[in-house]
Amino acid sequence: MQHKRMTSQNQGRLTIIPSLQLPPPKNHCKQLIHTASISKELTNPTLSLPLMKKIRNFCIIAHIDHGKSTLADRLLEHTKTISEREMMAQVLDDMDLEREKGITIKSHAIQMNYVHNGEQYTFNLIDTPGHVDFSYEVSRALAACEGALLLVDATQGIQAQTISNLYLAIENDLEIIPVINKIDMDGAMIAEVKDQVMDLIGCKEEEILLASARNGIGIEEILTAIVERIPAPKGNPEAPLQALIFDSMFNSFRGIIAYFRVFNGSIKKGDTIRFISTDAEYEADEVGILKLGLQPANEVKTGDVGYIITGIKNAKEVKVGDTITLSGNPGEPIKGFEEVKPMVFAGIYPVSTDDFAELRECMDKLQLNDASLTYEIETSQALGFGFRCGFLGLLHMEIIQERLEREFNQTVITTVPNVSFHAYTTKGEKLIVNNPAEMPDTTKLDHIDEPYIKAQVISLPEYIGNIMTLCLGKRGILINQSYLTTTRVELIFEMPLTEIVFDFYDKLKSQTRGYASFDYSPIGYREADIVKMDILLNSEKVDALSALIHRSRSQDFGRKLCEKLKELLPRQQFQIAIQAAIGAKIIARETISAFRKDVTAKCYGGDISRKRKLLEKQKEGKKRMRQIGNVEVPQEAFLAVLKLD
Numbered sequence: 001m002q003h004k005r006m007t008s009q010n011q012g013r014l015t016i017i018p019s020l021q022l023p024p025p026k027n028h029c030k031q032l033i034h035t036a037s038i039s040k041e042l043t044n045p046t047l048s049l050p051l052m053k054k055i056r057n058f059c060i061i062a063h064i065d066h067g068k069s070t071l072a073d074r075l076l077e078h079t080k081t082i083s084e085r086e087m088m089a090q091v092l093d094d095m096d097l098e099r100e101k102g103i104t105i106k107s108h109a110i111q112m113n114y115v116h117n118g119e120q121y122t123f124n125l126i127d128t129p130g131h132v133d134f135s136y137e138v139s140r141a142l143a144a145c146e147g148a149l150l151l152v153d154a155t156q157g158i159q160a161q162t163i164s165n166l167y168l169a170i171e172n173d174l175e176i177i178p179v180i181n182k183i184d185m186d187g188a189m190i191a192e193v194k195d196q197v198m199d200l201i202g203c204k205e206e207e208i209l210l211a212s213a214r215n216g217i218g219i220e221e222i223l224t225a226i227v228e229r230i231p232a233p234k235g236n237p238e239a240p241l242q243a244l245i246f247d248s249m250f251n252s253f254r255g256i257i258a259y260f261r262v263f264n265g266s267i268k269k270g271d272t273i274r275f276i277s278t279d280a281e282y283e284a285d286e287v288g289i290l291k292l293g294l295q296p297a298n299e300v301k302t303g304d305v306g307y308i309i310t311g312i313k314n315a316k317e318v319k320v321g322d323t324i325t326l327s328g329n330p331g332e333p334i335k336g337f338e339e340v341k342p343m344v345f346a347g348i349y350p351v352s353t354d355d356f357a358e359l360r361e362c363m364d365k366l367q368l369n370d371a372s373l374t375y376e377i378e379t380s381q382a383l384g385f386g387f388r389c390g391f392l393g394l395l396h397m398e399i400i401q402e403r404l405e406r407e408f409n410q411t412v413i414t415t416v417p418n419v420s421f422h423a424y425t426t427k428g429e430k431l432i433v434n435n436p437a438e439m440p441d442t443t444k445l446d447h448i449d450e451p452y453i454k455a456q457v458i459s460l461p462e463y464i465g466n467i468m469t470l471c472l473g474k475r476g477i478l479i480n481q482s483y484l485t486t487t488r489v490e491l492i493f494e495m496p497l498t499e500i501v502f503d504f505y506d507k508l509k510s511q512t513r514g515y516a517s518f519d520y521s522p523i524g525y526r527e528a529d530i531v532k533m534d535i536l537l538n539s540e541k542v543d544a545l546s547a548l549i550h551r552s553r554s555q556d557f558g559r560k561l562c563e564k565l566k567e568l569l570p571r572q573q574f575q576i577a578i579q580a581a582i583g584a585k586i587i588a589r590e591t592i593s594a595f596r597k598d599v600t601a602k603c604y605g606g607d608i609s610r611k612r613k614l615l616e617k618q619k620e621g622k623k624r625m626r627q628i629g630n631v632e633v634p635q636e637a638f639l640a641v642l643k644l645d
């Protein structure tokens with residue numbers, strides 16, 4: 001994954017200190033008058049050429065709540081893609097429609113028609129997910145566009161996510177149209193926000209559009225700007241097919257639906273197509289364009305955006321970023337494809353060991369529509385059979401856990417998340433360790449390497465001190481500090497990935513009062529003094545609570561974890577010793593004193609059936625506990641590590 005880059009030019013007053021890999025300053029708004037760019041290789045114009053000149057592929061990028069969905073609704077209304085009545089009906093019918101048509105309305109992509117100066121244009125609005133865990137997918141969606149509307153809330157100004165999304169757009173060489181939204185509001189600071197925008201992207205004041213998505217102000221101007229400023233797609237309709245997959249979704253009836261943008265050639269119904277990264281070939285059962293739902297067509301041509309259904313049932317076979325080409329006349333892969341690798345690993349176990357088979361079925365189904373989820377079976381002494389899962393990040397992990405609970409009705413135990421380490425043995429072997437249990441014995445270990453990331457934090461200058469303290473405390477090394485505008489600062493650190501897995505986001509948020517954006521990209525492995533810390537309950541090792549951690553952190557971490565477990569474990573009829581140990585050495589200890597809860601105490605007299613009932617009830621409650629040796633451990637204790645202060 002490439003790191004994001006940034007340009008900023010302030011009409012002669014350059015206000016930035018260049019960050020790493022800074023490209024030459026470039027005015028991304030300069031293309032006021034659109035000149036249709038036609039590929040030089042295009043020697044044999046065909047009928048699709050005029051069509052291509054009339055296509056505009058774009059996305060909307062914005063900080064959360066700046067009005068992206070509202071603006072998209074207005075664009076759909078103004079272009080009569082959706083009537084006002086449909087808009088209402090759709091909200092209500094959402095779920096049914098989704099099931100019927102197999103498309104989430106207004107997400108992924110939608111096509112609109114717009115008439116400008118008597119000529120009809122085709123707009124493809126491509127939707128992008130919005131979190132750092134999925135930044136690869138965002139970057140692929142942006143790669144399918146030629147332009148982006150950069151939406152900024154007039155009452156809030158430039159915010160963290162505005163900047164990180166802008167980075168991705170600039171990296172993909174998109175034409176940026178700045179739009180200040182919510183100008184109807186009392187607190188709108190139009191002049192100030194204009195200055196910020198000019199500072200940030202180096203555009204002229206007259207290039208900034210003003211709008212109120214809620215009241216429909218400025219919508220015509222935005223539509224006109226899309227026609228005039230965003231370049232038409234380039235490409236050769238006669239060349240071998242090259243179509244970029246920017247998203248996919250799973251439909252239980254039709255299988256995987258892949259969304260793509262054609263860069264060269266065209267794709268027809270019935271073609272034998274090939275996915276370049278897997279070399280798998282399929283017949284195009286259906287191709288088409290994306291209107292309110294899927295609209296089948298015979299062909300999707302150069303420059304256009306469409307979908308394909310091939311009957312594939314497994315999301316793993318259709319990879320975002322991959323290139324579709326034709327079997328008989330293959331084109332080259334489109335640059336930038338990456339195999340997305342899991343960054344964070346954790347065990348997922350059924351609460352009751354009997355439910356393993358059911359959980360397995362659910363995991364299989366979940367993976368069908370989430371190709372980035374990886375898992376394999378593992379066993380834990382404490383938890384029995386379960387899965388070691390790989391996630392793109394912590395948010396992804398939370399999403400999977402929540403989907404298992406909501407969509408599949410599974411209550412699961414998630415174990416301590418960890419990153420993937422490389423352990424080198426004294427015999428010179430290299431082992432990939434995704435689970436603390438796999439770490440070889442210290443006597444056989446030569447050294448351990450841990451993954452490093454380049455972390456980028458964007459915030460306000462007044463928080464520089466707090467961010468530095470936080471990142472340096474997490475073993476970060478400051479690489480660069482630069483001002484993007486007079487009020488926005490960017491800090492680049494190199495940090496161990498393991499340090500951001502637990503509580504980095506939360507700490508960063510509280511240290512900057514929510515005013516920071518954070519992004520990272522892997523930069524390889526470095527040697528580190530990593531130890532395996534075990535937790536013992538009455539001398540019994542609980543493998544599900546083991547963690548791989550830097551030695552300098554272990555003492556503090558062990559102590560806090562023991563304290564947290566003391567809070568979370570219920571008192572029992574005997575004393576419980578909670579210990580943290582590295583090898584044979586105990587580094588922390590807490591004790592829970594004995595306590596006898598006699599639920600039958602109130603039943604004096606000899607009513608044996610009532611006594612039995614109460615004891616049965618107590619047993620029910622215990623089913624949600626796990627027995628470790630003689631200690632009963634509630635579910636939440638396995639996640640204690642995530643709740644440390």
Ligand SMILES: Nc1nc2c(ncn2[C@@H]2O[C@H](COP(=O)(O)OP(=O)(O)OP(=O)(O)O)[C@@H](O)[C@H]2O)c(=O)[nH]1
Pocket residue numbers: 062063064065066067068069070071181182183184185211212213214215
């Ligand atoms: N007053 C006013 N409110 C607006 C305008 N545009 C959007 N809003 C409101 O701002 C809130 C957020 O708008 P959304 O369109 O949901 O924003 P979003 O960027 O799509 O938000 P996320 O999907 O959460 O990222 C909603 O309550 C909108 O009604 C506007 O032009 N004026």
